[in-house]
Amino acid sequence: MNGPSSNDWVLPAHPKLLKGKTLAVIVLDGWGEQVPDQYNAIHVASTPTMDSLKEGAPEHWRLIRAHGPAVGLPSEDDMGNSEVGHNALGAGRIFAQGAKLVDHALETGKIFEGAGFKYIQECFSDGTLHLIGLLSDGGVHSRYDQLQALMRGSAAHGAKRIRVHALTDGRDVLDGSSFHFMEQLEKDLEELRKQGVDALLASGGGRMYVTMDRYENDWNVVKRGWDAQVLGEAPNKFKSGLEALKHLKAANPKFNDQYCPPFVIIDDSGKAVGPILDGDAVVTFNFRADRMIMLAKALEYEDFDKFDRVRVPKINYAGMLQYDGELKLPSRYLVNPPEIDRTSGEYLVKNGVRTYACSETVKFGHVTFFWNGNRSGLFDENLECYYEIPSDQGITFNEQPLMKALEIGEKARDAILSGKYDQVRVNLPNGDMVGHTGDIKATIIACEAADKAVKMILDAIDQVGGIYLVTADHGNAEDMVKRNPKTAQPLLDKNGNIQILTSHTCWPVPIAIGGPGLSPGVRFRADLPDGGLANVAATMMNLLGFEAPADYEPSLIEVVES
Ligand SMILES: O=C(O)[C@@H](CO)OP(=O)(O)O
Numbered sequence: 307m308n309g310p311s312s313n314d315w316v317l318p319a320h321p322k323l324l325k326g327k328t329l330a331v332i333v334l335d336g337w338g339e340q341v342p343d344q345y346n347a348i349h350v351a352s353t354p355t356m357d358s359l360k361e362g363a364p365e366h367w368r369l370i371r372a373h374g375p376a377v378g379l380p381s382e383d384d385m386g387n388s389e390v391g392h393n394a395l396g397a398g399r400i401f402a403q404g405a406k407l408v409d410h411a412l413e414t415g416k417i418f419e420g421a422g423f424k425y426i427q428e429c430f431s432d433g434t435l436h437l438i439g440l441l442s443d444g445g446v447h448s449r450y451d452q453l454q455a456l457m458r459g460s461a462a463h464g465a466k467r468i469r470v471h472a473l474t475d476g477r478d479v480l481d482g483s484s485f486h487f488m489e490q491l492e493k494d495l496e497e498l499r500k501q502g503v504d505a506l507l508a509s510g511g512g513r514m515y516v517t518m519d520r521y522e523n524d525w526n527v528v529k530r531g532w533d534a535q536v537l538g539e540a541p542n543k544f545k546s547g548l549e550a551l552k553h554l555k556a557a558n559p560k561f562n563d564q565y566c567p568p569f570v571i572i573d574d575s576g577k578a579v580g581p582i583l584d585g586d587a588v589v590t591f592n593f594r595a596d597r598m599i600m601l602a603k604a605l606e607y608e609d610f611d612k613f614d615r616v617r618v619p620k621i622n623y624a625g626m627l628q629y630d631g632e633l634k635l636p637s638r639y640l641v642n643p644p645e646i647d648r649t650s651g652e653y654l655v656k657n658g659v660r661t662y663a664c665s666e667t668v669k670f671g672h673v674t675f676f677w678n679g680n681r682s683g684l685f686d687e688n689l690e691c692y693y694e695i696p697s698d699q700g701i702t703f704n705e706q707p708l709m710k711a712l713e714i715g716e717k718a719r720d721a722i723l724s725g726k727y728d729q730v731r732v733n734l735p736n737g738d739m740v741g742h743t744g745d746i747k748a749t750i751i752a753c754e755a756a757d758k759a760v761k762m763i764l765d766a767i768d769q770v771g772g773i774y775l776v777t778a779d780h781g782n783a784e785d786m787v788k789r790n791p792k793t794a795q796p797l798l799d800k801n802g803n804i805q806i807l808t809s810h811t812c813w814p815v816p817i818a819i820g821g822p823g824l825s826p827g828v829r830f831r832a833d834l835p836d837g838g839l840a841n842v843a844a845t846m847m848n849l850l851g852f853e854a855p856a857d858y859e860p861s862l863i864e865v866v867e868s
Pocket residue numbers: 335336386387388389446447477478597738
């Protein structure tokens with residue numbers, strides 16, 4: 307759909323709510339609502355500010371859906387994630403997301419008829435098809451069944467030589483599950499070999515240490531992957547993926563899937579079996595954008611100075627999707643991305659709303675790029691300021707659970723007090739980033755830090771007579787163990803240890819509104835019990851004094867006579 311004509315961008319004034327109140331929009335990353343037990347880090351943490359907001363229920367505090375179809379994912383079993391969560395928050399409508407679009411393209415076989423695949427296919431007669439991505443069925447960045455279908459379909463469509471470059475997960479799925487996925491991959495590759503396709507694993511490494519950095523936090527991560535995938539070089543060399551994982555784990559008591567060191571697979575003569583060479587085809591098979599963009603740049607850009615690529619092979623490269631609509635990156639892709647248009651950010655800027663958005667690097671793109679429908683950059687440099695606080699590099703965030711929460715709080719406070727902005731939007735990463743480490747103690751500290759940052763922002767809103775809207779993009783820190791779905795009791799592994807959950811969850815997230823600028827008659831409607839993240843954009847527009855576009859999901863608030 308094309309954008310409306312310039313007149314259509316005008317949002318009508320809300321009949322009852324006035325413009326001119328500063329609105330703080332706070333997104334707590336990975337902050338859901340779940341049973342209050344010892345494995346709920348948010349519950350255990352001292353979070354007086356968030357607790358006090360809860361007292362406003364049901365008129366000023368409620369829960370909203372942040373997973374599954376409510377955010378455009380295939381099923382109720384799909385946990386939420388930052389991409390789909392911030393897309394829904396910013397766009398005010400539910401778009402079928404990457405996971406679903408790829409499923410459809412594979413089920414119908416359309417993926418193999420598209421221009422992207424045809425481009426890849428050009429290399430099949432003489433070159434190798436390389437598939438790089440996350441080995442997981444988490445459904446956040448990739449899914450194993452999609453990789454399977456892509457390998458089989460490519461073979462059926464003429465690929466003679468396939469090399470997989472696998473990134474182990476342990477973040478969207480249980481730590482340790484890389485062994486299971488690697489075993490499955492090796493079986494599937496063997497099956498292909500039986501059918502006459504020369505199919506092998508070529509390299510591997512853990513997602514957080516190899517390749518899948520985001521927002522240019524640490525190019526070394528991408529370089530490690532480049533060396534293994536393209537140059538066929540890594541400090542660790544093995545004959546098979548399983549052998550690699552077993553050895554690396556045995557060698558390091560702290561080994562985990564997310565931080566597995568890079569390795570390459572070698573043949574009997576000690577030569578890497580699958581470096582990327584001139585004339586090869588490459589597909590990055592993750593559907594999610596943020597953690598593939600840096601590699602896409604390294605693979606596609608002629609001018610590139612982020613690290614020494616040593617050798618830049620002439621390849622036909624396609625992403626599973628196009629990851630950045632504004633940069634048109636990558637230029638070739640197998641499946642069209644969701645066309646997220648007319649986002650609230652674009653509307654608001656066209657209606658003169660001045661916006662300040664801030665987070666630290668690891669989540670900076672969430673409140674900007676994802677919020678704006680996977681679009682880089684500002685809509686209007688005169689009305690917007692996006693501020694990035696550099697994240698710590700090279701650490702797992704349980705080592706530094708405070709992260710930059712207080713710095714984000716300070717920046718937001720200053721932006722609010724400056725009077726220069728109508729909307730001040732932040733993402734507070736702590737619950738999520740520390741929750742992903744599986745370290746419960748550190749996650750508790752992380753949640754306390756996020757709560758303090760919320761307080762700083764709410765205090766500033768108090769001072770200027772503004773309004774706040776506090777919510778989250780999906781669950782994480784509220785549930786740190788894998789549970790028996792029937793009893794909710796923690797599940798034990800074969801050694802009798804509690805299984806730690808490093809992933810997001812399917813739990814709902816809170817939303818709270820308030821502040822001295824909130825009209826007394828404003829309250830959450832009772833007739834939207836299934837409301838989700840996509841209902842937030844219209845709510846924000848109302849709080850800023852506008853009616854939302856007619857096709858946005860309905861606002862969560864109503865104004866009653868008080
Ligand atoms: O770290 C990430 O990439 C995901 C989990 O895979 O988390 P989030 O969606 O919160 O960014």
